[in-house]
Amino acid sequence: MSEIKRRDVLLPTPAPKGRGLLPDLLGYNLRRAQVALFQDFAAATAEHDVTPGQFGVLVPIDATPGLNQTELGDAMGVDRSTVVAAIDRLQKRNLVERRPVPGDRRSHALHLTAQGQQLLTRMVPAVRAHETQFSGHLTEAERRQLIALLKKLAG
Amino acid sequence: MSEIKRRDVLLPTPAPKGRGLLPDLLGYNLRRAQVALFQDFAAATAEHDVTPGQFGVLVPIDATPGLNQTELGDAMGVDRSTVVAAIDRLQKRNLVERRPVPGDRRSHALHLTAQGQQLLTRMVPAVRAHETQFSGHLTEAERRQLIALLKKLAG
DNA sequence: TATTGTTATACTCTATAACTATA
DNA sequence: TATAGTTATAGAGTATAACAATA
Incomplete structure (x- = not known):
């Protein structure tokens, strides 16, 4: 009976009432692509027990060690x-630590712990494999252009 | 003192330890673009009191009236x-209704209420304006290609 | 047996407002 | 006055597991 899969069917019939253009909006397609990618990412990295969102926190801390919480939020x-x-969540799992900042006692310098760095290092192969697999419908040139x-758009 | 704005600075310094490629991952950039777009969308449509996520539910119901909940989830x-x-949230606000399906008493056919349709109609100009404004750094050709x-990638 | 919807439960993500400590 | 971080609070969004009604 032809099971419907997520990536097969989205808007089966033409939209009525002249609003058919809405599904061509940037935000709509951005969101759908991101949801699909996050789910695949979560499945591909399940063994590491890190959500895509948490991975998205670890990466900038790794890239810019010592940044403070306000900067990370920005x-x-x-x-x-x-x-x-x-x-708090990442610190509880001993992946990130807050260090005092010599010149400013209000601020916390964020760093990955040794464990956090190891986790990121261990995850890289799975992350790269996921990247390749998920962008399988795109040529390398298309992936780069995307x-x-x-x-x-955002940065 | 040069305030830092969200869209100005992301990863101020080159990444150490050979992991600098991670910020070039698809998922990382997809997520950042989507977060930025959703926030701008929310601000641009604040008067309508609908989250981007809720808008993303109303659109497919409008495009495919009568679909059931499993199909919407897919x-x-x-x-x-x-x-x-x-x-539940949208029904409580009288924007969506569950209708019985003649042939299958397990299923609910989803439809926008008159109020839901009016809301969507009223939102369209703001949504289009936001689309234009947000993709301001892209040419129309680039926006289409994106x-x-x-x-x-996703469907 | 399989499907549709639901509930119970738990966790992540998010923001606003008010607060403390520090600058 | 302004900034960095925090807490209290609230809500949206998400999934898993178990269940009832229906097919």
């Missing part, structure tokens, strides 16, 4: 209060 | 149980 586009909870366009 | 890439809560690549 880099991620989320509020300072959101960062607190995210770092990333370039996304950067132009 | 279309959105989320679990059936997630759909229940999402529809959407084409996203469709190729």
